[in-house]
Amino acid sequence: MLILGIESSCDDCAAALVRDGETILSQAIHSQFDIHEPFGGVVPELASRNHLEKIVPVVETAMGDADVGWSDLDGVAATYGPGLVGSLLVGLSAAKAIAFSLGIPFQGVNHLEGHLTAIFLEDxxxxxxxxxxxxxxxxxxxxxxxxxxxxxxxxxxxxxxxxxxxxxxxxxxxxxxxxxxxxxxxxxxxxxxxxxxxxxxxxxxxxxxxxxxxxxxxxxxxxxxxxxxxxxxxxxxxxxxxxxxxxxxxxxxxxxxxxxxxxxxxxxxxxxxxxxxxxxxxxxxxxxxxxxxxPSPQLCTDNAAMVAAVGYRHLCMGISSPLSLNAVANLLL
Ligand SMILES: Nc1ncnc2c1ncn2[C@@H]1O[C@H](COP(=O)(O)OP(=O)(O)OP(=O)(O)O)[C@@H](O)[C@H]1O
Ligand SMILES: [Mg+2]
The missing domain is CATH 3.30.420.40 (ATPase, nucleotide binding domain)
Structure with missing residues (x-):
């Protein structure tokens, strides 16, 4: 099963293609370092605006690098919390739109579950x-x-x-x-x-x-x-x-x-x-x-592969999320 994962909970705009929850086909990431660096921390309004600009090219890059087409996807997973609501909404909305247009399941993923189980992508x-x-x-x-x-x-x-x-x-x-x-x-x-x-x-x-x-x-x-x-x-x-x-x-x-x-x-x-x-x-x-x-350092920090992997497990368990799922700033695990 091929899952597109999307992560936009903070200042990284990321997309990844993962097969069967364990094989990473591609990872595309746009870092907002240059935008927030002068402020010494993440500025939420600037983060969400930049996610809006980058989400489509980042997803397209991940699809191109994995050499897969839209019809190859079995599901689309995106982080719905915890994080900055404005940033979360961008990735979440993109994932819902892609899943809806393709008629495939959409899965909202808890970012913390992604971190906790990222190890299974490589070990x-x-x-x-x-x-x-x-x-x-x-x-x-x-x-x-x-x-x-x-x-x-x-x-x-x-x-x-x-x-x-x-x-x-x-x-x-x-x-x-x-x-x-x-x-x-x-x-x-x-x-x-x-x-x-x-x-x-x-x-x-x-x-x-x-x-x-x-x-x-x-x-x-x-x-x-x-x-x-x-x-x-x-x-x-x-x-x-x-x-x-x-x-x-x-x-x-x-x-x-x-x-x-x-x-x-x-x-x-x-x-x-x-x-x-x-x-x-x-x-x-x-x-x-x-x-x-x-996990290796690039899977320790925010990434979309861990989101896709959780989405895969949800899909295997027959769990998908409604398109009405909202972003949640303080989501617990
Ligand atoms: N080599 C390192 N040593 C110590 N801290 C690090 C290192 N690399 C990154 N960090 C810290 O990790 C944090 C970013 O991690 P991560 O992206 O997982 O957090 P987040 O997504 O912002 O928060 P959360 O996952 O809790 O929602 C930052 O505080 C950063 O300073
Ligand atoms: Mg994180």
Missing amino acids: RTVSFPFLGLIVSGGHTSLYRVEGFGSYQLLGQTRDDAAGEAFDKVAKLLGLGYPGGIVIDRLSRQGDPQAFSFPRAMTSPKTLDFSFSGLKTSVRYFVQKHEPAFIQAHMADLVASFQEAVVDSLIIKLTQAVTSSQLRRIVVSGGVAANSRLRSRLGEVAETEGLDVHF
């Missing part, structure tokens, strides 16, 4: 059940995953998401946008033990996360020191901040392993592309005998 060795950590720009949520469609929330952030903390700290330090990639790169030249930042919510009584205190403590650190000192120690500063985020995630994952008795972990979402998180968790997996999986 067939993963089996259920597992601990699924979504660590992205809008979420830091830990699930017990028993199978497709069976997700039990174990813990989530009580304030900022981990990716949001990366972005806000990068903005505070004048490092640009998006912050996660910049901090990841610069941290490689820094000492992660140079400065001490707090690890919040370390008690095993909860599997919730918190990152706003860490962000505030970086702000206090900057206020307490001369600008020249901050500039001279920038790599050490961001490496120490990043280490606090990575430690917080690893502390909760190891607590979850103990309480859930699950030894298999799948990490997804934009922050799962972080090189320090990948290497540190890899080391923990080695010493503790855990089975840890990360």
